[in-house]
Amino acid sequence: MSKKDNGAPIILAYLNEKNRPYSAQDVFTNLQKQHGLGKTAVVKAMEQLALEGKIKEKTYGKQKIYFADQAQFKDVSDADLKAMDCQISELGADVQALTQSCRQMDAELKELSGSLTTEDMVAEIQQLKAECSGYRERLEKIKSATNHVTPEEKEKVYKERNIYVKEWKKRKRLASDMINSILEGYPKSKKEFLDEVGVETDEDCKVAVPSV
Known part of the structure; x- marks a missing residue:
């Protein structure tokens, strides 16, 4: 682009192609990157085109708007x-x-x-097969074990458990009754009493009496 035309042919062709109103700033923004036009050059070129009657100019307040001459269409x-x-x-x-x-x-x-991709699916299938194989080996070991618990031994364990659970409930109830009796004449709260005598409840230990 020569200094003489100052980008005027590019601007004229652009306004005729778009056929819509633009400010000098709009034209500069739209053409600067592609054609390397400067802001001052754009303003002067558009003013010159308007003076030559090649484009039309309208003034709105302080802003000038330029657009193609509609007579050519x-x-x-x-x-x-x-x-x-x-x-x-x-x-x-x-x-x-x-x-x-x-x-x-x-x-x-x-x-x-x-x-999953095909490769990921193949890898996951191989992993699952390996896990299944491990479970099968574990199951076979359990089946072949000689130290199984007999029904009699199992029944004995359950009976002993029931005895211990009943004893736990009994002692818990006795301790609760005793503490409540003391608290009737104790001036402080139950928590303060338990802290003072160093009693730890099931709740403190986060345990609960299991059902029989």
């Missing part, structure tokens, strides 16, 4: 407008269909992204 008939409207409707329908298709593909992509 041919008139459009009603039939052409209707045809354009139909085309816009068709394109809008195509856009909706494509948008829906994209959403479906996005959903499928998310689902596939969360699935």
